[in-house]
Structures are given as C-alpha cells and as structure tokens.
Amino acid sequence: MAKKPVTFILNGSERAAFAEEGLNLLEFLRRGIGDLSPKYGCGQGTCGACTVIIDGETHLSCLTMAVAIEGRKVETASGLANGKVHPLQEAFMEHFAAQCGYCTPGMLMSAKVLLDRNPAPTRADVIEAISGNLCRCTGYEPIIDAILATANMRRLA
Amino acid sequence: MAMHRGRGFASINYPIGMNLGGDPSQALVHSNPDGKFTVALSSIDLGQGMKSVTRQIAAETLGIPVADVYVDTADSDTGPHCMGSFASRGTHRVGNAVIQAAQEARAVMLEAAAEELEVDATDLVTDGRGNIHVKGATSRSITTMAACQAAQFKQGRTVSGRGIFLIPLSEVDPETGEMTPVSCFAHAAMLVEVEVDDETGEVSVLDMQSAYEVGRALNPRLVEQQLVGGAWMGMSHALWETTEPYYPDRSHGPVDFNNYLMPGPGDLAPHHISVLERPAPDGPFGGKGPGEMCANPVLPAVANAVYDAVGVRIDELPITPEKVLRGIRANGGARPKMRLTRTQFAGAR
Ligand code: FES
C-alpha cells in the first residue's frame, strides 16, 4: 500500500513518520511512533482502550486513519506526566483506580477532556464521560471517585 | 404494569486453592550486592496485587523494609514453578512459599551478621528498618546491606532461600466419597435489593450489603479494591454477561464486545462492604484470598431477590429480561412474595 508522510504534534512536540494509507492511528502510534500508551482492546470501537485526544476531543484511535491526523494535535496518556505525574494519575493511584491497568490510558484521556471542559463535573457527568471506556477489573467506582477527586483538588488549588 | 422490589440473600464458603497435584507453588529469595532482596516467582500479577502482597510478606519475614524487596514475576520459563494465579490461591499458596524461602534467607543473613559482629546468630534481631542488632544492645549492630555484602564478598555465602507450599493431594475415599480437597475456606454473605419491571422484565440492582471474611486483610486497600471490582463483576454475570451460544455448544467461545454484553459505569449499585478478619491458621500471616469469592455471592443473591420481587425462579444465568418476562407470563403475572406484617408473622408462629 502507498505510504504517506504524516506530520503532526504528539504531546506538544512535532513528529513526522510514514504511514500506509489504510493504517489506523492506534497502530501508527504504537508501531510507527513507538508510543505504547494507547491500548488495543477490540479494534472495532467498542472498548475505549485506544482513546486519544485529537484537537481537544476524544477519539478512538483504532477507528481513526493515521493519515487523517496530518497537521493536528494528538495527546496520549504518555504525555500526561510532565516532570511529575499528572493530578489525574496521582488521583488514580490514590484511589486504587487501576488493577490490570489496561483501560487506564483511555480512561485518563476521557477524564482529561471532561475536566478541561467542565471543572466541576457531577458524578453523572463523569459516568457519561467514561461511558465509552470499558473496565474489567475495578467496578468503575474507584475510577469515578478518582476523577471527581481531581476536580475537587483543582478547585481547591 | 409496575415495578417490584425484592431482596435476596446468599452466603458462601469459598475454598482457597484446589486439590490438583497438591496445588504447589514455589518461591526463591536471594539478596543482591546492594543488600536488597529479590523474590523470584512464576505467579503472575494480573492486577490483583500479587506482587504487592508477596513483597509485604517477604519484607515482614526477612525483617527488612518493604522498599528493599523486589518481586520478579517476569518469566514463568525461568522462575520457580507455580500452578498459577487462579482459584484465589495466590496470597495463600504463594505467600506461604515466600515465607519459607524468606525464613531460610533470613537465617543466612543473620549468620553472616553474626560472623561480622562476632556474636551468636540466635542473639540477633532485625529492626525492620535495615539494621540487625544484638537483642537488647542496639549499638552492636550492622546494616542488612553490610551483612549481605559481607556474605557475598568476604564469607562466600549466598544469602538465599527456597520455599514451597504443598498440601498433599487428597484422594477420594472409594467407599464414602469423602475427601479433604481444601484446608482453608473464606466466607461471604450478601444481601441484594433489586427492582424488577414487570413490563420489560428488566432487573436493576439497587443496593448491595456484604460481609466478606478474608482471613487477615494483608493489604486492606487491595482487598477493598478487589471486593468492589469483583462484586460488580458478579452483578454483571448475574444480569448481563455470557457467551452465546453457551457451552457445550461447539461454537461456544470468545466473541467481541458487540455480541458480549458488558455493563458500563452507568450500571453500578452502591455496595456497602464489611471486611471480617479471622486469621487462617495455615495462611501467611493469617491471609486467605478474596479473589473469586468477591463475585460469587452476588449471583445467587440476585436470583433470590428476583424471586422475592416477582415470584420467578430463574436458575440459568444471566437473568435476562426475556427470562424474567417469560417467567412472569408462565405464572400469569408478577407474584411478589407475600410479606407478613410483624403481627401476622407473630400470629403465624
Ligand atoms: S481498541 Fe479502539 S475501541 Fe477498542
């Protein structure tokens, strides 16, 4: 398949690589770029493990063409920690919101977009925001608590 | 058409581990040149906390800080043998193996320290903060790091230990069918409240109250994490999850999330948990294993609650709206269990 150069911003720095035209963003990020934080759960848009942020919105990278991110800003969980762990990551640890951790990068992305838009979410807002992210292990409660706690901490700060 | 509330109760005895081949697990412990310890296991941490708990157990037994222990579960080809992470056996079986291995390693560490301090090893104690000293004389001390380094570089000893935990296989008595497949049981009891819609057959779990008896909660936060997640999974299995067609149909097998119904974060029920601690005599520091038991009581409790709510007894999981509706129809309508008032109840007795 023909390869196309793709130039985009990944977690704040410009990156460029060749992508086959039919390649999805998940495979592109993981194999082409080497960012392993988005996870492959289903490859068909039903689990949310591959969630990334493109220009401020959550997207399922398994359903996004790699060539479609040309010139756009992509954020992944590996870009969250900036010298120290992100408050969301801190709260996930504090609340034991990960067991196997497979859903965690996607959860963090959905949570980040929520909190960027809505600094004072209700529990229902949080549930809505992560409703596309499946978790096998935690029963969701600790994840919801962690996201609400992050919002509270920010308001106090 | 109406909504019906019902309550269901279930309690379980949950065997820790299994009987197959004695269900053994091994552990190897050794010190490194920096005085820290490695615990080698083939037991896999799936997120349940196996590494954390075995690390605590090793540190406690060796008498050193948790920070000085590294648990390596990287490779089941090169690590000591383990039956695996299942049957809620990890804490109990592997924990016991780790204790045995750590005791042996600790004994060598104390011998090495004794040689350096020119005292008898039986007079030495550890302070859990990285020091070994003479009982009652804290000034006559050596760090665990110095002791391990002396063993390695001066005395030519390996500060290491081997551990295995095995419960001899119990055979079935051909006459009576009797056997003792398990030495350790955990227990749980659960009360579930549901609401059943007699028009759609839908069941929602409104509330769960539980008590789990886990031996000793070696890491209370990890225990809580397992109970919360595991009970939710039990609810999910009670009401949603299954592969269609089901075993023994030959096309039974994994399907995708389009065909496998899994509830999301919108389908939760408040869960009030009491953790009861009754240390197990043969458990590592009394620990059993919450594991699968987290999910188990939820399924019968939900089935009982549905029966209580609409009088439909469902004995095949999951309890889908279709099964509930068929049951209601077969009964000629919802038949909530008659509840006696307090006086009626007293009169009936
Ligand atoms: S891998 Fe993209 S939604 Fe599951």
Ligand code: FES
């Ligand atoms: S922590 Fe395992 S899937 Fe969420």
